[in-house]
Amino acid sequence: MEHVDQLIHAKWIITSEQDTPLENHALVIQQGIIKAILPSDMAAEHYESNVVQRYPSHMMIPGLINCHTHIAMNYFRGLADDLALMNWLNHYIWPAEKKWVSQEFVYDASLFAMAEMIRCGTTCFNDMYFFLQATAEAADQAGIRAHIGITVMEFPTRWAATTDEYIKRGLDFYEAYQNHPRIKATLAPHAPYTVADQTFIKIKEIADRHQLKINLHLHETADEVNQSVAEVKKRPIKRLHDLGLITPDLIAIHMTELNDEDLAILEKTKPNIVHCPESNMKLASGVCPVATLDKMGLNVALGTDGAASNNDLNMLGEMRSAAFLAKLTTKNPETLAAKQALAMATLHSAKALGIDSLTGSISVDKAADLVAIQLDEIETLPVYHPISQLIYAASRHQVTDVWVMGKQLLKNRKLTTLDEPMLMDKARYWAKKIGSTGFTP
Amino acid sequence: MEHVDQLIHAKWIITSEQDTPLENHALVIQQGIIKAILPSDMAAEHYESNVVQRYPSHMMIPGLINCHTHIAMNYFRGLADDLALMNWLNHYIWPAEKKWVSQEFVYDASLFAMAEMIRCGTTCFNDMYFFLQATAEAADQAGIRAHIGITVMEFPTRWAATTDEYIKRGLDFYEAYQNHPRIKATLAPHAPYTVADQTFIKIKEIADRHQLKINLHLHETADEVNQSVAEVKKRPIKRLHDLGLITPDLIAIHMTELNDEDLAILEKTKPNIVHCPESNMKLASGVCPVATLDKMGLNVALGTDGAASNNDLNMLGEMRSAAFLAKLTTKNPETLAAKQALAMATLHSAKALGIDSLTGSISVDKAADLVAIQLDEIETLPVYHPISQLIYAASRHQVTDVWVMGKQLLKNRKLTTLDEPMLMDKARYWAKKIGSTGFTP
Numbered sequence: 001m002e003h004v005d006q007l008i009h010a011k012w013i014i015t016s017e018q019d020t021p022l023e024n025h026a027l028v029i030q031q032g033i034i035k036a037i038l039p040s041d042m043a044a045e046h047y048e049s050n051v052v053q054r055y056p057s058h059m060m061i062p063g064l065i066n067c068h069t070h071i072a073m074n075y076f077r078g079l080a081d082d083l084a085l086m087n088w089l090n091h092y093i094w095p096a097e098k099k100w101v102s103q104e105f106v107y108d109a110s111l112f113a114m115a116e117m118i119r120c121g122t123t124c125f126n127d128m129y130f131f132l133q134a135t136a137e138a139a140d141q142a143g144i145r146a147h148i149g150i151t152v153m154e155f156p157t158r159w160a161a162t163t164d165e166y167i168k169r170g171l172d173f174y175e176a177y178q179n180h181p182r183i184k185a186t187l188a189p190h191a192p193y194t195v196a197d198q199t200f201i202k203i204k205e206i207a208d209r210h211q212l213k214i215n216l217h218l219h220e221t222a223d224e225v226n227q228s229v230a231e232v233k234k235r236p237i238k239r240l241h242d243l244g245l246i247t248p249d250l251i252a253i254h255m256t257e258l259n260d261e262d263l264a265i266l267e268k269t270k271p272n273i274v275h276c277p278e279s280n281m282k283l284a285s286g287v288c289p290v291a292t293l294d295k296m297g298l299n300v301a302l303g304t305d306g307a308a309s310n311n312d313l314n315m316l317g318e319m320r321s322a323a324f325l326a327k328l329t330t331k332n333p334e335t336l337a338a339k340q341a342l343a344m345a346t347l348h349s350a351k352a353l354g355i356d357s358l359t360g361s362i363s364v365d366k367a368a369d370l371v372a373i374q375l376d377e378i379e380t381l382p383v384y385h386p387i388s389q390l391i392y393a394a395s396r397h398q399v400t401d402v403w404v405m406g407k408q409l410l411k412n413r414k415l416t417t418l419d420e421p422m423l424m425d426k427a428r429y430w431a432k433k434i435g436s437t438g439f440t441p
Numbered sequence: 442m443e444h445v446d447q448l449i450h451a452k453w454i455i456t457s458e459q460d461t462p463l464e465n466h467a468l469v470i471q472q473g474i475i476k477a478i479l480p481s482d483m484a485a486e487h488y489e490s491n492v493v494q495r496y497p498s499h500m501m502i503p504g505l506i507n508c509h510t511h512i513a514m515n516y517f518r519g520l521a522d523d524l525a526l527m528n529w530l531n532h533y534i535w536p537a538e539k540k541w542v543s544q545e546f547v548y549d550a551s552l553f554a555m556a557e558m559i560r561c562g563t564t565c566f567n568d569m570y571f572f573l574q575a576t577a578e579a580a581d582q583a584g585i586r587a588h589i590g591i592t593v594m595e596f597p598t599r600w601a602a603t604t605d606e607y608i609k610r611g612l613d614f615y616e617a618y619q620n621h622p623r624i625k626a627t628l629a630p631h632a633p634y635t636v637a638d639q640t641f642i643k644i645k646e647i648a649d650r651h652q653l654k655i656n657l658h659l660h661e662t663a664d665e666v667n668q669s670v671a672e673v674k675k676r677p678i679k680r681l682h683d684l685g686l687i688t689p690d691l692i693a694i695h696m697t698e699l700n701d702e703d704l705a706i707l708e709k710t711k712p713n714i715v716h717c718p719e720s721n722m723k724l725a726s727g728v729c730p731v732a733t734l735d736k737m738g739l740n741v742a743l744g745t746d747g748a749a750s751n752n753d754l755n756m757l758g759e760m761r762s763a764a765f766l767a768k769l770t771t772k773n774p775e776t777l778a779a780k781q782a783l784a785m786a787t788l789h790s791a792k793a794l795g796i797d798s799l800t801g802s803i804s805v806d807k808a809a810d811l812v813a814i815q816l817d818e819i820e821t822l823p824v825y826h827p828i829s830q831l832i833y834a835a836s837r838h839q840v841t842d843v844w845v846m847g848k849q850l851l852k853n854r855k856l857t858t859l860d861e862p863m864l865m866d867k868a869r870y871w872a873k874k875i876g877s878t879g880f881t882p
Contacts, residue, residue, distance in 0.1 A: 077822075078829035082764075082778035115819045281765035282833070284774040311833035312820055317758075321765070323523075324722035333725040337523035378556045379753055379837070381518075381865055382872030388519035392723070392752035396820070397838040424822055431823025 004030045006051040006406060009040045010060040010372065012386040016346045016361040019339060021059065021386050029368045032406030036364060055401070057376035059386045061342065062361050063123025063369030063404065064315040065145075065349030067274040068215075068253045068303025070129045071113035072106040075430050077307040085221070085283055093308060100434055101158050106131035108430065110138035112423045113313060118144060118409045120314045121371035121399040126215065126251070126274075126303065126353055128188040130159030132173040136183050143409050143417045145369070147353050149188025149215055150174065152203060154196055163199045167206070174210065182405070184353075186251070191217040192236040193224055200243045207249065213354055215251035215274075221285045225257050237262045246271050251352050253303065255293075256286030267296045272352035275344070277321040279305030290326050290344075291335050301349040302341075314396050315345050323391060338391035372401040445471050447492040447847060450481045451501040451813065453827040457787045457802040460780060462500065462827050470809045473847030477805060496842070498817035500827045502783065503802050504564025504810030504845065505756040506586075506790035508715040509656075509694045509744025511570045512554035513547040516871050518748040526662070526724055534749060541875055542599050547572035549871065551579035553864045554754060559585060559850045561755045562812035562840040567656065567692070567715075567744065567794055569629040571600030573614040577624050584850050584858045586810070588794050590629025590656055591615065593644060595637055604640045608647070615651065623846070625794075627692070632658040633677035634665055641684045648690065654795060656692035656715075662726045666698050678703045687712050692793050694744065696734075697727025708737045713793035716785070718762040720746030731767050731785075732776050742790040743782075755837050756786050764832060779832035813842040 006029040012021040015037070026043035028036040036043075073093075080092035106129065117125060124145035127135055132148050139146035150170025152163055160166040174185035189195040189203050195216075207214050219225060219236055228236045238261065240246050250271035258266070266273075275288045290300050302322055304313050319341040326336035350360025359369045373394055375381070380389045380398065402410035409417055447470040454463040456478070467484035469477040477484075514534075521533035547570065558566060565586035568576055573589050580587035591611025593604055601607040615626035630636040630644050636657075648655050660666060660677055669677045679702065681687050691712035699707070707714075716729045731741050743763055745754050760782040767777035791801025800810045814835055816822070821830045821839065843851035850858055 075823060077834060078825045081826070081829045081833060082775055084774055088774070112819070112822075119819060278765060281769040282774065284768040284772050284776070287769070307834075311829065314820070314836075321762075324719060324762070327725040328722040328728070331725050333525055333529070333723065334523055335725070376865065378553070378560060378861065378865065378868075379755070381553075381868040382516060382876070384519045384872065384876050385522070388522045388752070392522060393518060393748075395755075395836050395838060397836060420819065424817065424819065427819075427822040431825065435823070435825050 001048045002046060004028050004035060004047050004049050006053070007043060007047055007049045008053050008055070008060070008370070009043070010055040010058055012059040013037065013362060014059060014061045014342065014387055014390070015363060016062045016343055017363060027060070027362065027368065027370070029406050032368055034362065034364055034366055034368050037362065055372045058372045058374050058400065059390060060362065061121070061371050061373065061390065062346040063359065063371055063402065064121050064345050065301070065353070065360065066117065066122050066125040066303050066313060066315055067251070067301040067349040067352055068276055068305055069113075069125045069127045069313060070306030071125065071127050071135065071313070072101070072109035072129050073306035073308045074113040074116065074313070075105065075109040075427065075434065077311050079308065079434065081311070096434060098158065101130055103131045103134050105430065106134035107138055108426050110135045111142065111418060112427050113307070114138060114142040114144050115415055115418050115420060115423050116313050118142065118402050118415060118418070119399060120316060120396045121373065121402055122313065122315055123369040123371070123402060123404045124349070124353070124359065126186065128190070128215065130157055132170065133176065136173065136177055139183050140180070141417060143404055143407055145182045145359070145404060147184045147186050148173070149186045151188045151190060152199060153190040153194040154199065155194065167202070171206070174212070186213045186215050189214065189216050191220070191224070192228060192239060197243060200240065200245055204243065204245055213249050213251055214245060215253060217254055218252040219257050219262070220254040222257050235259070235262060237265055241265045241269065248272070254280065254285065255288045256280060258289060263292070263296065266293065266298060270298055273298055273300045274303045274352065275300055275322060276303045276305040277325045278318055279309045281321070281325070283309050287325065287329050289329070290322065291330050299348050299351045300344055301352040302344040316390070316394060316396050316399070319345050319391050338387045341391050342387065368403050368406040370403040371399055374398045374400050442489045443487060445469050445476060445488050445490045447494070448484060448488055448490045449494050449496070449501070449811070450484070451496040451499050453500040454478065454803060455500060455502045455783065455828055455831070456804060457503045457784055458804060468501070468803065468809065468811070470847050473809055475803065475805055475807055475809050478803065496813045499813045499815050499841065500831060501803065502562070502812050502814065502831065503787040504800065504812055504843070505562045505786050506742070506794070506801065507558065507563050507566040507744050507754060507756055508692070508742040508790040508793055509717055509746055510554075510566045510568045510754060511747030512566065512568050512576065512754070513542070513550035513570050514747035514749045515554040515557065515754070516546065516550040516868065516875065518752050520749065520875065522752070537875060539599065542571055544572045544575050546871065547575035548579055549867050551576045552583065552859060553868050554748070555579060555583040555585050556856055556859050556861060556864050558754050559583065559843050559856060559859070560840060561757060561837045562814065562843055563754065563756055564810040564812070564843060564845045565790070565794070565800065567627065569631070569656065571598055573611065574617065577614065577618055580624050581621070582858060584845055584848055586623045586800070586845060588625045588627050589614070590627045592629045592631060593640060594631040594635040595640065596635065608643070612647070615653070627654045627656050630655065630657050632661070632665070633669060633680060638684060641681065641686055645684065645686055654690050654692055655686060656694060658695055659693040660698050660703070661695040663698050676700070676703060678706055682706045682710065689713070695721065695726065696729045697721060699730060704733070704737065707734065707739060711739055714739055714741045715744045715793065716741055716763060717744050717746040718766045719759055720750045722762070722766070724750050728766065728770050730770070731763065732771050740789050740792045741785055742793040743785040757831070757835060757837050757840070760786050760832050779828045782832050783828065809844050809847040811844040812840055815839045815841050
């Protein structure tokens, strides 16, 4: 008998790499890494552990990876909805950010958002916001994986006044967290319409020098594309391609309004795509043609966007919305089947972030980033195919247990690293301040 | 001090008839009817009751009305997904129905589905299936409101062999339940492609004689429309209009693929429309233009369709999907705002069923059909606008308490009229039989 750190038995394990769920299997975990996956009865013969957990009516899936967030915006959730984009930004979101966003705000709001993410089975997120250290400190405390974008834009915020300052502050953050096992920096020039060519060129140099991924909002709306054509006679994808930015190290977020010229560039250059179906629907932005991009061999990942335009960070719901929207827009119910939706939110998201050798599937030698989901509820019975129940019927509160690198962050619905009542108190405290400043209609 | 049956205090009450939530108000309930709505402190001065319940961090909304279901199909949830419609029907759903649907199946599956509906805040549903008495008996036991369709079609099932038998059995059911306070019959000719002209004419006569609503699937897919044009040289709406069926007493379900000719008929005849966004997306059926229909003055209600094509009966999620889809397809984020989504699932659904004088809003003299939703959770904080949290952030497990006609069917997440473990056992029992018969891939 070999002694190991943890044994986790589950009724079903969806590895994300094979079609058929493993039934009554166990995961053997040593130092945060999956050491073996084998039938439960065999595991009991070969391994012993002081930590043996059994999930007799649960499915175990890889930790969900939210590939596009602005997590600190959780404090603005529901501040203003059902508004035209520029009205929403000009009269609600930007004034609120201008007045309130600070180191303290971002730290508190990030912890609050991480509580939501862990409770929904998210083990990793790819963020773009301000006060990067505040988000990183929160992620360090929460135990979640975090990819934190070095935001750069041409206009000043409370975080930085110039592109040089954005970059300087960003690189300070990058250096401080260079060796953190879970927290990574990315470069995040905000969008084509907020970043100048020279800044893009500078960012590309930094990306090459430090081997950093670049992620940006790209082709979010028709207006963005039309404005670019009017101003520089090029569609945004063409402009960025000419600047050398469209590469397999780019994470291009949203990607609606793609014409044949755009698709030809994408097919050749193979950037990673992040689809945000709920935000795109709620803001009426447009539709990313995920089936077409997938067929062209591009890696398509999934994200929620910020909670101000979603209004949650729930990847379970996002997978369902992605499947629904893809079927509708291709007029084919076979498009984006349940297992493909799960792959987008796990392995594809890991690939986009360049961490698919570490996580993104339940595989031997990968980290134990795991989520247990209770299927034995009225709403997810009967279970003919666990993965159908996961995508089309399960709800976030059925996520019972979550691990990152073998550390349990949610245990029978209780957060182990975060103080839930305190986070709720803080959310109410901030909302009272924010709501009293006259931004609400 | 006046003594009354019940006093229910809530932090927020959304009546569905006014824009602004009532804060810290109470509902005074006598014999299942809302007798008064007034500020909590005033209620404490004027009324006393042996049953006083307080919901200090909840919102109270009108009971949700699911305007299109096939509830007994809950036992087929997840049996087959991600398939083209005719493959799905021919190789999975119809064979499964042919083999399994019986009085016992429908009774068990209906009780099971009612448990889900009550847990999701649904107090009334409009069903179309077979073995009507079985569904009615289940509804009688569960305490939920039920509108049960007298299904009629030209081909035989285990329920009836001929249209005459469908009608005969349906009218027997109608007569047996004619005086039930919560259970009503409707006429449900299945769809234009399964019902002949002569049968439609007969159904219209019965509807007029007994003052019954007619509900049917109409314009669910482009194929349906094209087939009708090929076979009878008329689009289905035109055909039914010529037969005299398109009236304010019609409940037309799905209604995608509407052209100007269709819209002109609808504008003149004003039938009720039931939008089923999730089923329409999952089956890639098409989009019902709800904003256009609403502007034309038609009453647009909301339904989930059966759980085999959704895969839940959750009206909270359906409202969110309806809002998302309407914004996307009109390219306008102002379309179908949160309060309109709620109206579709409450007052509009009640109007479609002809029961808006009894229920559909929290109003004096209407029935106490109520749902309490806990907003004090990580995922629905902060609360700037309760109705935004309801539509865009709340999840079904936040439904804590449900009343129909003043009777509490869900009390702090516990079903009071149904035996949850027994229903889960029965679902597993049936699924084992169904799953072992080779319908699953």
